[in-house]
Amino acid sequence: MHCSHVKRVIEDxxxxxxxxxxxxxxxxxxxxxxxxxxxxxxxxxxxRRPVLVDVPAGLSARIAAAIEANTPDGRRAASSRRDSSAWxxxxxxxxxxxxAACLTFLLLGWLSSMLPVEQQSxxxxxxxxxxxSPALLASVGQSMTLPVPVSxxxxxxxxxxxxxxxxxxxEPAPVSVRNLSFIEEAPVTDPPSAAQxxxxxxxxxxxxxx
Amino acid sequence: xxxxxxxxxxAALIRAAMTGDRGAYGALVDRHLPGVYxxxxxxxxxxxxxxxxxxxxxxxxxxxxxxxxxxxxxxxxLLKIATNLAINHLQARRRERLRYPRIAETRPETTGTPDDxxxxxxxREWQHWLAQLDEAPRAAIVLFHFHEMSYLEVAExxxxxxxxxxxYLHRGRRRLRELMTAGRLPETxxxxxxx
Numbered sequence: 001m002h003c004s005h006v007k008r009v010i011e012d013x014x015x016x017x018x019x020x021x022x023x024x025x026x027x028x029x030x031x032x033x034x035x036x037x038x039x040x041x042x043x044x045x046x047x048r049r050p051v052l053v054d055v056p057a058g059l060s061a062r063i064a065a066a067i068e069a070n071t072p073d074g075r076r077a078a079s080s081r082r083d084s085s086a087w088x089x090x091x092x093x094x095x096x097x098x099x100a101a102c103l104t105f106l107l108l109g110w111l112s113s114m115l116p117v118e119q120q121s122x123x124x125x126x127x128x129x130x131x132x133s134p135a136l137l138a139s140v141g142q143s144m145t146l147p148v149p150v151s152x153x154x155x156x157x158x159x160x161x162x163x164x165x166x167x168x169x170x171e172p173a174p175v176s177v178r179n180l181s182f183i184e185e186a187p188v189t190d191p192p193s194a195a196q197x198x199x200x201x202x203x204x205x206x207x208x209x210x
Numbered sequence: 211x212x213x214x215x216x217x218x219x220x221a222a223l224i225r226a227a228m229t230g231d232r233g234a235y236g237a238l239v240d241r242h243l244p245g246v247y248x249x250x251x252x253x254x255x256x257x258x259x260x261x262x263x264x265x266x267x268x269x270x271x272x273x274x275x276x277x278x279x280x281x282x283x284x285x286x287x288l289l290k291i292a293t294n295l296a297i298n299h300l301q302a303r304r305r306e307r308l309r310y311p312r313i314a315e316t317r318p319e320t321t322g323t324p325d326d327x328x329x330x331x332x333x334r335e336w337q338h339w340l341a342q343l344d345e346a347p348r349a350a351i352v353l354f355h356f357h358e359m360s361y362l363e364v365a366e367x368x369x370x371x372x373x374x375x376x377x378y379l380h381r382g383r384r385r386l387r388e389l390m391t392a393g394r395l396p397e398t399x400x401x402x403x404x405x
Binding site: 040 | 232240243244247251252257264265269340351355361376380383386387391
């Protein structure tokens with residue numbers, strides 16, 4: 001076999017596309033021709049005689065463990081281990097521990113600033129807004145069924161204002177009678193209603209006229 | 211004949227693994243780990259990376275086991291996953307080398323002891339030659355020559371047409387000839403693998 005022929009068929013030879021006999025002749029030529037061996041021998045040795053690869057010891061077990069960790073049960077277990085180990089790492093780490101201490105002090109300081117200066121004893125003060133009475137809740141529900149859409153917050157505000165107005169009409173706030181000398185001072189325990197105050201005013205006006 | 215027998219055994223294990231039988235999948239890992247590890251090692255030329263990629267291959271294969279259609283050899287399906295992971299890894303390393311050349315040079319290398327005869331190039335050297343190839347021709351040469359796959363099988367694994375496989379092989383072999391003829395030593399940072 002000539003060198004020129006080998007150059008023509010070398011790619012087919014490496015592609016395993018030559019018949020067995022032709023492939024054998026190329027192989028023999030490469031082994032015996034210094035020129036062709038210099039040009040093609042290195043690649044031929046690389047491709048035709050690869051070195052076996054040994055699997056590292058323990059790789060199979062490591063893969064099995066990784067697969068186990070990647071299953072749903074394994075991920076749940078890893079998550080719980082990660083959470084607990086994360087806390088333990090946080091506690092062990094001086095930098096993160098110092099940061100946590102600073103944050104704790106800041107939080108305590110903020111909380112303490114939110115507390116009132118004087119703690120009042122006795123009954124709690126009357127809240128500024130009336131509690132949610134059943135009538136209020138019913139009015140909120142009624143407002144929600146109105147054809148005009150009303151947001152829940154707006155409905156609650158409207159109902160609270162409405163109830164306050166209703167209460168003010170039904171039970172007027174006690175009037176301070178100290179500055180009105182012609183009106184008899186009403187008993188402290190029972191603030192006079194509007195109906196009760198009218199006869200008193202009439203009697204006093206009559207007394208002035210007489 | 212041996213390959214068809216292997217495929218028959220694989221099919222039984224795969225069916226069991228699909229039902230959640232972890233022991234069956236472990237048996238599949240044991241059967242195919244040498245081939246998968248050899249492919250990724252010859253492509254990426256780094257033992258540590260090859261171990262990680264082999265692990266990733268079997269994890270991904272388990273996740274996608276339902277997509278395996280039983281119409282092709284399980285070995286080829288696994289090697290397709292492994293080859294894609296290895297090529298992606300090489301491309302990521304190349305981008306890292308371009309972006310951070312100093313960090314890329316400090317990556318640890320593994321060394322080994324040659325155990326071949328005096329006529330053969332030492333394992334250290336010929337892996338260096340292989341590392342000079344681009345990812346696709348390198349993968350094609352590893353699959354075709356080192357794992358004795360056919361053109362069709364290589365085309366399936368690399369997901370390219372047959373003519374592209376031929377181009378990859380010819381280009382890769384021509385490049386190897388040029389490097390070996392010129393007697394160029396590989397650049398620093400390429401693989402040094404114990405074989």
